[in-house]
Amino acid sequence: MAGIGQGPGPDAVFAAKLAEGVFEIQKCGGCGTHVFHPRVICPACGSADLGWIAPTGRGTVYARTVVRRKPERGGDYNVVLVDLEEGVRMMSRIDGIAHDQIVAGLKVTASIGEGAEGDPAVVFRPE
Amino acid sequence: MRSKLSLRGKAAIVGAALAGCGEAHGKSSMEITIEGVHGALADAGIALGEVDAIATCQPLDMLSGLTLAQELGLNPRFTMNNRMGGSSFLSHTLWAAMLLELRLADTVLICYGSNQRTASGKLMTALGLPTYEAPYKPLFPLSSYALAADRHMTQFGTTREQLADVAVAARAWAKKNPDAFMRDPLTREDVIASRPVSDPLRVRDCCLVTDGGGAIVMRRAETAKDHPRPPVYLLGGGEGTTHRDISEMADLTVTGAAQSGRTAMDMAGVKPADIDVVQLYDAFTINVILFLEDLGFCKKGEGGAFVANGGIAPGGHLPVNTNGGGLSCVHPGMYGIFTLVEAVRQLRGEAGDRQIDGAELVLAHGNGGVLSSQVTNILGTEATL
Numbered sequence: 001m002a003g004i005g006q007g008p009g010p011d012a013v014f015a016a017k018l019a020e021g022v023f024e025i026q027k028c029g030g031c032g033t034h035v036f037h038p039r040v041i042c043p044a045c046g047s048a049d050l051g052w053i054a055p056t057g058r059g060t061v062y063a064r065t066v067v068r069r070k071p072e073r074g075g076d077y078n079v080v081l082v083d084l085e086e087g088v089r090m091m092s093r094i095d096g097i098a099h100d101q102i103v104a105g106l107k108v109t110a111s112i113g114e115g116a117e118g119d120p121a122v123v124f125r126p127e
Numbered sequence: 128m129r130s131k132l133s134l135r136g137k138a139a140i141v142g143a144a145l146a147g148c149g150e151a152h153g154k155s156s157m158e159i160t161i162e163g164v165h166g167a168l169a170d171a172g173i174a175l176g177e178v179d180a181i182a183t184c185q186p187l188d189m190l191s192g193l194t195l196a197q198e199l200g201l202n203p204r205f206t207m208n209n210r211m212g213g214s215s216f217l218s219h220t221l222w223a224a225m226l227l228e229l230r231l232a233d234t235v236l237i238c239y240g241s242n243q244r245t246a247s248g249k250l251m252t253a254l255g256l257p258t259y260e261a262p263y264k265p266l267f268p269l270s271s272y273a274l275a276a277d278r279h280m281t282q283f284g285t286t287r288e289q290l291a292d293v294a295v296a297a298r299a300w301a302k303k304n305p306d307a308f309m310r311d312p313l314t315r316e317d318v319i320a321s322r323p324v325s326d327p328l329r330v331r332d333c334c335l336v337t338d339g340g341g342a343i344v345m346r347r348a349e350t351a352k353d354h355p356r357p358p359v360y361l362l363g364g365g366e367g368t369t370h371r372d373i374s375e376m377a378d379l380t381v382t383g384a385a386q387s388g389r390t391a392m393d394m395a396g397v398k399p400a401d402i403d404v405v406q407l408y409d410a411f412t413i414n415v416i417l418f419l420e421d422l423g424f425c426k427k428g429e430g431g432a433f434v435a436n437g438g439i440a441p442g443g444h445l446p447v448n449t450n451g452g453g454l455s456c457v458h459p460g461m462y463g464i465f466t467l468v469e470a471v472r473q474l475r476g477e478a479g480d481r482q483i484d485g486a487e488l489v490l491a492h493g494n495g496g497v498l499s500s501q502v503t504n505i506l507g508t509e510a511t512l
Contacts (some may be wrong), residue, residue, distance in 0.1 A: 037259040037375075062379075063281070064274070065265075067270060067325050079270050091260045104278065115262025116261065116263065116264045117262075
């Protein structure tokens with residue numbers, strides 16, 4: 001059981017897991033609510049009993065935008081909000097699909113890819 | 128919920144001024160702010176030394192309330208520096224009314240200034256990207272609003288043309304305002320053909336980057352008529368804070384304006400149909416659609432139709448952002464103070480070609496962060512007390 005005052009905070013725990021190739025979110029031992037992004041206490045009930053679980057990785061695109069950037073600066077890229085099956089939402093990117101094919105409702109699956117600075121980040125691909 | 132202790136009509140704006148709008152070459156943000164303060168005090172006929180509470184929120188100075196006291200040579204009884212982005216100043220008015228009503232202060236100054244256009248040419252902000260969004264490089268704050276626009280279009284069928292009509296209406300109002308920054312013609316086609324930035328938003332969906340500042344002075348209603356210009360009474364106010372980061376906003380089509388507007392209108396004892404003029408923080412075209420819905424001027428999902436075809440332009444069914452708004456008049460980064468100054472202009476009958484005849488009630492609404500903080504003020508003339 002996680003607890004206040006024990007070891008590193010939830011941001012550091014999440015980052016350490018991600019660096020090892022593990023994507024986990026929190027689940028409240030008090031009320032059962034899934035929590036992302038990582039928090040110290042459950043935003044649904046206030047409990048500090050937040051443990052870590054592996055999500056199914058399956059999600060649905062809630063909203064998307066395509067940031068327009070000149071080709072010489074790397075070209076366009078997409079930014080999305082994905083709702084995971086567990087009921088939490090996260091910002092991410094969809095790889096392996098043309099930007100204009102990404103629409104709300106698209107079913108996607110998580111994997112660990114690279115973020116803006118080459119750091120590990122959760123990204124998605126179409127199912 | 129109506130509180131027994133109401134702020135309705137207890138305090139009034141007795142002075143207001145703008146400063147440095149457009150381009151203020153060679154001036155710092157605080158210097159623009161102080162020029163506005165000087166103007167507002169003159170407008171109110173109040174000496175600087177009478178100010179005993181101050182409120183500000185500056186672009187980069189995290190201790191801007193302290194800087195303001197120093198630059199004004201004041202030792203205020205209260206210094207407010209609460210930062211919620213562009214909505215801050217509409218929250219400052221509520222705190223001002225509380226201080227005045229409790230007689231903890233007698234003269235409250237609320238002010239802002241920014242030199243972002245001449246200093247940097249883009250939004251100046253002390254904020255970085257949120258930890259869980261930074262890996263995906265959303266444009267701050269633009270992509271957050273783009274996501275909200277995308278969701279509104281998906282969920283309600285809001286169209287690209289309807290978004291464009293918000294910008295076209297703002298420009299039509301700006302043409303009536305000699306102080307507006309952008310006054311050349313703008314058509315729906317111009318907006319839709321403008322440079323794409325973060326789909327579905329294009330550059331003409333985005334607020335301007337200008338310099339500018341503003342200030343207001345508030346006093347208790349009982350002495351508000353002892354000043355040169357007619358008082359503008361604060362009839363109601365409310366806040367709503369739903370998140371900080373767009374990825375934490377529960378429903379991108381429903382903002383905290385639903386709560387802030389309800390609270391403010393309940394305090395004021397008014398309903399949307401009573402409002403003569405609306406001033407909304409239009410950082411992006413989608414904002415206006417969202418806020419008109421959430422504030423109750425139309426049903427959820429019908430904001431696109433409400434603003435289309437000149438609905439909020441001169442001659443439309445509701446005058447919105449009569450100064451030209453952040454889209455066409457002025458946008459130095461945290462626009463909220465300008466909703467208040469334009470409300471004062473309208474309620475005093477000083478708005479020139481853009482004056483709404485018989486304006487008695489104005490709703491002013493500020494937005495902070497990325498649809499994160501919403502604050503509503505209801506302001507009225509003496510006839511509305």
